[in-house]
Amino acid sequence: xxxxxxxxxxxAALLLLLLCSGVxxxxxxxxxxxxxxxxxxSLFNSYLSQTKLADEINSRQxxxxxxLDNGAMSALxxxxxxxxxxxxxxxxxxxxxxxxxxxxxxxKGSTLxxxxxQTTGNAPGxxxxxxxxxxxxxxxxxxxxxxxxxxDSSYTKSVKQIPYNISILQIxxxxxxxxxxxxxxxTASDANVTALLEKAGCKTFASLLLSSGxxxxxxxxxxxxxxxxxxxxxxxxxxxxxxPSKLTNAELVSLLLYHxxxxxxxxxxxxxSKAPITTLATNGAGKYDFSVxxxxxxxxxxxxxxxxxxxxxxLDSTPVAIFTVDSVLLPTELFGKSPSPAPAPEPxxxxxxxxxxxxxxxxxxxxxxxxxxxxxxxxxATPEGAPAAGPAxxxxxxxxxxxxxxxxxxxxxxxxxxxxxTVVSSLLMS
Numbered sequence: 001x002x003x004x005x006x007x008x009x010x011x012a013a014l015l016l017l018l019l020c021s022g023v024x025x026x027x028x029x030x031x032x033x034x035x036x037x038x039x040x041x042s043l044f045n046s047y048l049s050q051t052k053l054a055d056e057i058n059s060r061q062x063x064x065x066x067x068l069d070n071g072a073m074s075a076l077x078x079x080x081x082x083x084x085x086x087x088x089x090x091x092x093x094x095x096x097x098x099x100x101x102x103x104x105x106x107x108k109g110s111t112l113x114x115x116x117x118q119t120t121g122n123a124p125g126x127x128x129x130x131x132x133x134x135x136x137x138x139x140x141x142x143x144x145x146x147x148x149x150x151x152d153s154s155y156t157k158s159v160k161q162i163p164y165n166i167s168i169l170q171i172x173x174x175x176x177x178x179x180x181x182x183x184x185x186x187t188a189s190d191a192n193v194t195a196l197l198e199k200a201g202c203k204t205f206a207s208l209l210l211s212s213g214x215x216x217x218x219x220x221x222x223x224x225x226x227x228x229x230x231x232x233x234x235x236x237x238x239x240x241x242x243x244p245s246k247l248t249n250a251e252l253v254s255l256l257l258y259h260x261x262x263x264x265x266x267x268x269x270x271x272x273s274k275a276p277i278t279t280l281a282t283n284g285a286g287k288y289d290f291s292v293x294x295x296x297x298x299x300x301x302x303x304x305x306x307x308x309x310x311x312x313x314x315l316d317s318t319p320v321a322i323f324t325v326d327s328v329l330l331p332t333e334l335f336g337k338s339p340s341p342a343p344a345p346e347p348x349x350x351x352x353x354x355x356x357x358x359x360x361x362x363x364x365x366x367x368x369x370x371x372x373x374x375x376x377x378x379x380x381a382t383p384e385g386a387p388a389a390g391p392a393x394x395x396x397x398x399x400x401x402x403x404x405x406x407x408x409x410x411x412x413x414x415x416x417x418x419x420x421x422t423v424v425s426s427l428l429m430s
Contacts, residue, residue, distance in 0.1 A: 029166045031057045031065060038159065041170075043073040044089075051086035051318055056116060056268025057093060057166075059294075064167045066092040066130075066142065067159055072173050080181065083318040087180045090117035091130055091144075092171075098132070099167050100158050109134045112145050117180075120316065127179045144177045152176055191320055193218055193228065200314045200324050202230040205259070208244055214256040217280060225264035225319040229301065229310070231328045240306075241328050242335070251334055257281035258288050258331045264319040270299050270310065286333035305330040 032054045035045040044067055048054040057063060068076075076085055093116035110133040118128025129145035141151030153175050159168040194215060197206040209215040218226060235241065244252055257280040265277070273292045281288035293300045299310040308327035315322040 029058060029162055031166070031168075034160055034166075034168065035067070040069045041067050041073075041159075043070045043077055044068045047073070047077065047085060047089060051082060051089060052264060052266050052269045053086060053089055053093065053116070055272045056266070059268050059271035060095070061165055062095070062097050063165075064094040064096060064098045064169065066094065066153075066171045066175070067168055068092070068174060069170060072171075076174055081318075084180065084183070086318055087117055087120070087122075087183075088174065088177065090120070091115050091128075091175050091177055091180070093117075094130060094132075095119075097164050097167055098169065099161050099163075100155075100169075103132070103140045103155060103169075104134055104138070106132060106134050117177075121313065124179065127177055130175055142171055142175050144175060146177070146179070191222065191315060191317070193222075193322065196314050196322060197228075197230050200230065200312070200322075201232045202324060204233045204236045205230045205256075208252065208256060212249070212252055212256055214253055217257065218260060221260070221262050221280065222320055225262065227261040227263060227265040227321045227323070229259050229261075229308075229323050229325045229329060230314070231259070231308070231325055232311070235308075235325070235327045238327065241330070254281045254288070254331070254334060255328075259329055264321055266316050266321050267299065267310070267313065267323075270294075281331065281333075286331070288331050288333055290329065290331075301325065301329060303329050304332040305335050 032045060032049055035041045035048075045054075048057070057065060076088055080088070095114045095116065095118075098113075110131065112126065112129040113132055115128055115130050117123050120128075126145040131141075131143045131145050131149065131151065133141045133143075133151055135141050135151075135154075140155040142153040142155070143149045143151035153171045153173040156170040156172050159170055161167045194206040194210060197203070197209075209218065218228065236244070244255075247255065260280045261277060262280055265273075270292050271294050276287070276289040276291050278287070278289045290301050290303045293302055293307075301308050301310065306327055306329070308325040308329055311324045311326050313321070313323055
């Protein structure tokens with residue numbers, strides 16, 4: 001028995017090692033919190049918050065922010081509508097990780113990198129890319145990707161790095177994209193909500209907004225901020241969706257108001273949302289809110305009765321955002337919570353005869369606790385293309401803080417470790 005104890009201890013150590021290898025370090029960052037420590041970027045930071053680009057940055061991994069100090073940012077601030085400034089600043093968010101070392105190791109000395117503006121679907125040609133070129137003399141230039149564009153900005157210094165997660169670099173001047181600055185910026189009053197909805201395949205929803213008069217409530221909220229979640233036409237034909245014509249006028253109005261939020265909430269803000277989101281229907285008599293769940297780039301709205309995926313972006317122009325959703329959003333205040341499965345009926349048993357004392361027999365051995373131990377989870381493979389080791393430079397900027405990252409272990413894994421510890425203890429005490 002004593003000879004088995006070292007083996008049991010070694011096996012236990014191996015088991016715990018395998019279990020712990022399943023714990024993943026989840027890095028997070030908060031661009032606003034990081035830049036708050038650098039007052040020279042306060043204007044740039046303010047516009048990231050106003051345009052909600054900060055939320056989009058925080059929802060992504062492997063990203064580089066090309067920051068502008070207050071002097072450089074003044075060339076954009078207040079000179080154009082907020083929606084145009086948002087598109088310009090989106091060019092300054094590169095969907096790749098660049099630190100000082102990588103800037104000077106660009107293959108062939110120049111590259112076109114994808115920016116956040118490219119993901120909007122509104123970038124014609126290659127306007128959603130930025131030209132990064134390693135110039136002679138150790139300088140690095142930045143410019144628009146359109147042919148003939150000048151490298152009108154250059155690398156100034158490194159601000160903050162969390163390796164392979166987020167890098168913040170200061171550049172000397174805004175990267176000007178003429179196509180963005182020349183584009184007419186739609187204002188809230190210019191947006192024809194019903195026309196946009198009809199074109200996006202939401203004719204039923206648009207018709208209900210008009211016939212009920214709720215469209216006027218939408219329009220009055222647009223100047224300060226409005227986000228609409230419009231169900232497509234097919235969603236009104238789905239099983240379990242109430243017939244709008246059979247609802248009272250008050251119920252229909254509440255249902256339509258429930259599909260809008262009195263705030264500009266682009267997709268990036270939805271991805272980072274933690275608390276329930278209130279709607280135009282929210283009042284003292286009912287919450288009329290919903291929660292947001294994300295899985296990668298997929299965003300789902302959960303009402304408590306049903307859930308619906310955000311399918312597409314119809315309009316994203318500060319301060320108005322319009323999305324299509326796959327299902328009609330049904331609030332619990334009108335339609336109750338999701339039905340729980342009915343409990344199974346108790347079986348009817350016939351009267352049992354008087355018990356008879358069993359004949360003595362061999363004792364039944366209790367099952368080994370090992371039989372109840374769940375299997376160890378598979379270890380996660382290293383993502384393809386992940387760097388084998390980080391660069392030796394800029395280690396001073398690489399320390400994690402409250403704005404940089406945290407460690408999260410699944411509750412299931414913690415339970416498995418606890419069970420494993422019990423098993424090990426039983427082995428050692430036997």
